[in-house]
Amino acid sequence: MENPYESEKLLSEYLLFHYGSPEEILPPSAPxxxxxxxxxxxxxxxxxxxxxxxxxxxxxxxxxxxxEMSRTxxxxxGIDYSHAFIRAAETLRTSPVPYRRHDEAHRSTPLEAQLPDGVHPQKVQFRQGDAMNLPADLGTFDRLHAANLLCRLPNPEHLLQRLPSLMNPGGELILATPCTWLGEFTPMAHWPKGPTLDWLRDHLTADFHLVDVSEEPFLIRETSRKFQWTSSQVTLWRRHETDQPLS
Structure with a gap:
C-alpha cells in the first residue's frame, strides 16, 4: 500500500497542524x-x-x-515512517520550510513553518524509521511520547511489547490515540477486543503504572471550510522502579 504520508497534501496539512498560527488555521468565525x-x-x-x-x-x-520535548x-x-515528514522536521532545525495551505479548488496560500521560541534544536535528532521494527541498539529513555500512532500500526501489540525495554526505571510514557481503528492501517485481528484503555492496561500494567487519563482534542485543517476535529485519549504511564517490589 502506498504511504499517504509521503504526499505533498499531507505534508502541508501536518506542517500547518504542527506550526500554523491560529490566524493561519482558523476562519474568523471559528467557534x-x-x-x-x-x-x-x-x-x-x-x-x-x-x-x-x-x-x-x-x-x-x-x-x-x-x-517541544527539547525544552526539558x-x-x-524523533522517529517517523514518512521520509517527507522527517526531511521537513530536519530542515526546520536551521531554516523555515515553505508550503502551501489549501483553501479551496485551485486556490492556496503560501506559508512558512518555523520553530517556536524557546526550543533547542541542537538537542534534537531525527531518523526515518518504522515503529514496528525499531533498532535493537536504540537504547533507553526517560521520556517516551507516541501521539496518534497506535491505531495506524499493522500490529500495535508488537510496539507495546517493546516499550518496557525502551524505558528507564521511573521513566514516563505518553500514549495518545483517537482509537480510530481502521482496516486500511490495522487488520481487524489486531484491533482491541474491548475498550482501548482496557487493552492498554492489559499490556502495560506489568511494567508501568497508569498515572493519568485525559482527553485532548486536535484539529487538522483540510480546506478553509473543512476541518478534522478529533478527540485523542491521552494516557500517562510511569515505568516501575526495578529495585522495588510491585504492589
Whole structure:
C-alpha cells in the first residue's frame, strides 16, 4: 500500500497542524471549541514531568512535539515512517520550510513553518524509521511520547511489547490515540477486543503504572471550510522502579 504520508497534501496539512498560527488555521468565525483544539503537539508533551536526560518521540510527523520535548530533555530523538515528514522536521532545525495551505479548488496560500521560541534544536535528532521494527541498539529513555500512532500500526501489540525495554526505571510514557481503528492501517485481528484503555492496561500494567487519563482534542485543517476535529485519549504511564517490589 502506498504511504499517504509521503504526499505533498499531507505534508502541508501536518506542517500547518504542527506550526500554523491560529490566524493561519482558523476562519474568523471559528467557534471556541476549534480554538481549544489547537497546539495538540504542545499540549500532549506538557503532561510530562520536568526533566529527563533522553527523550524519544515515536511517530513524530514533522517534529513539533520532538522540538517541544527539547525544552526539558537533554537529548531527543524523533522517529517517523514518512521520509517527507522527517526531511521537513530536519530542515526546520536551521531554516523555515515553505508550503502551501489549501483553501479551496485551485486556490492556496503560501506559508512558512518555523520553530517556536524557546526550543533547542541542537538537542534534537531525527531518523526515518518504522515503529514496528525499531533498532535493537536504540537504547533507553526517560521520556517516551507516541501521539496518534497506535491505531495506524499493522500490529500495535508488537510496539507495546517493546516499550518496557525502551524505558528507564521511573521513566514516563505518553500514549495518545483517537482509537480510530481502521482496516486500511490495522487488520481487524489486531484491533482491541474491548475498550482501548482496557487493552492498554492489559499490556502495560506489568511494567508501568497508569498515572493519568485525559482527553485532548486536535484539529487538522483540510480546506478553509473543512476541518478534522478529533478527540485523542491521552494516557500517562510511569515505568516501575526495578529495585522495588510491585504492589
Amino acid at each position: 471556541a471549541g476549534m480554538r481549544e483544539a489547537l497546539d495538540f503537539p504542545t499540549r500532549t508533551c506538557s503532561r510530562f514531568s520536568p526533566g529527563g536526560m533522553r527523550g524519544l518521540d515515536l511517530g513524530c510527523a514533522v517534529g513539533r512535539s520532538t522540538y 530533555c537533554e537529548h531527543v530523538l
